[in-house]
Amino acid sequence: MPELPEVETIRRQLAPRVVGRTIERVRVLDPLWCAPAAPRAVERRLSGRRIDALRRRGKYLIADLEGDRHLVMHLRMTGNLLWVAPEDDRAPRPHLRVRLVLDDGNLVLFVDQRRFGTGVVIDGSRRLEEYLAERVGPEPLDPGFTPEVLARAARGRRAPVKAFLLDQRRVAGVGNIYADEALFRAGIHPLRPAGRLRRAEIERLHTGIVAALERGIDRQGASIDDYRDANGERGSMQDEFLIHLRAGQPCIRCGRPVTKTVAGGRATYLCSRCQPAPRPRRRMSTR
Numbered sequence: 611m612p613e614l615p616e617v618e619t620i621r622r623q624l625a626p627r628v629v630g631r632t633i634e635r636v637r638v639l640d641p642l643w644c645a646p647a648a649p650r651a652v653e654r655r656l657s658g659r660r661i662d663a664l665r666r667r668g669k670y671l672i673a674d675l676e677g678d679r680h681l682v683m684h685l686r687m688t689g690n691l692l693w694v695a696p697e698d699d700r701a702p703r704p705h706l707r708v709r710l711v712l713d714d715g716n717l718v719l720f721v722d723q724r725r726f727g728t729g730v731v732i733d734g735s736r737r738l739e740e741y742l743a744e745r746v747g748p749e750p751l752d753p754g755f756t757p758e759v760l761a762r763a764a765r766g767r768r769a770p771v772k773a774f775l776l777d778q779r780r781v782a783g784v785g786n787i788y789a790d791e792a793l794f795r796a797g798i799h800p801l802r803p804a805g806r807l808r809r810a811e812i813e814r815l816h817t818g819i820v821a822a823l824e825r826g827i828d829r830q831g832a833s834i835d836d837y838r839d840a841n842g843e844r845g846s847m848q849d850e851f852l853i854h855l856r857a858g859q860p861c862i863r864c865g866r867p868v869t870k871t872v873a874g875g876r877a878t879y880l881c882s883r884c885q886p887a888p889r890p891r892r893r894m895s896t897r
């Protein structure tokens with residue numbers, strides 16, 4: 611599933627090619643993509659509009675169109691956004707859900723095997739901000755994301771820190787891969803309750819989140835399943851995982867075999883020496 615670094619990679623590749631271009635034609639081939647909106651209505655609202663900016667918020671990719679109209683896309687499990695030159699536009703293309711033709715003849719294709727990806731058209735910046743505010747919390751690569759912001763988000767949370775990181779309303783854009791990587795970097799066990807992390811641990815976690823995401827962007831994302839960048843190429847982050855998917859292999863820090871467990875409902879990888887388990891809570895003395 612694409613996380614922040616994968617979506618950001620696609621954004622950086624697409625932006626110089628689509629910003630300033632006008633969407634000439636749109637074809638929504640799968641009504642599920644924009645449901646409950648009707649495909650023909652969505653096609654009408656997008657066609658003929660210039661793309662003023664391509665932004666990312668958490669795992670959402672947002673095309674700002676002229677006239678304060680916004681196309682908000684989410685890739686979910688297996689969505690890919692491909693930039694294709696007309697000469698490379700060969701039919702049939704499996705799992706094609708949406709096809710945008712730009713005024714220079716190039717195409718942007720939303721390809722998505724499992725069909726969980728979505729596109730929503732929103733009018734007005736204010737409604738867009740409301741839509742996003744309900745769904746995503748602080749943006750971890752923004753300068754405003756400080757250890758204080760993370761501490762505030764974690765305060766009072768009893769959920770395991772892994773589940774806390776996966777919750778998009780707490781920290782935007784972190785998914786299963788980068789949560790594992792961030793927790794290993796920070797030396798924090800994934801089952802520690804988020805609200806019980808000490809100040810020094812919050813600071814290490816903050817550093818770990820930022821470093822893991824930046825590494826992911828640097829390596830153009832992780833292609834462990836369907837993820838491909840806007841050119842259809844694989845990222846290389848999967849070759850540099852510190853802990854994720856390394857079960858049974860020696861920990862890069864201490865050599866102990868990496869353990870696989872479940873946290874936040876997801877397969878989770880950790881080193882039991884470098885990420886000590888939460889202490890069982892001592893029973894209160896009755897005396």
Ligand SMILES: [Zn+2]
Nearest residue numbers: 861864881884
């Ligand atoms: Zn270790």
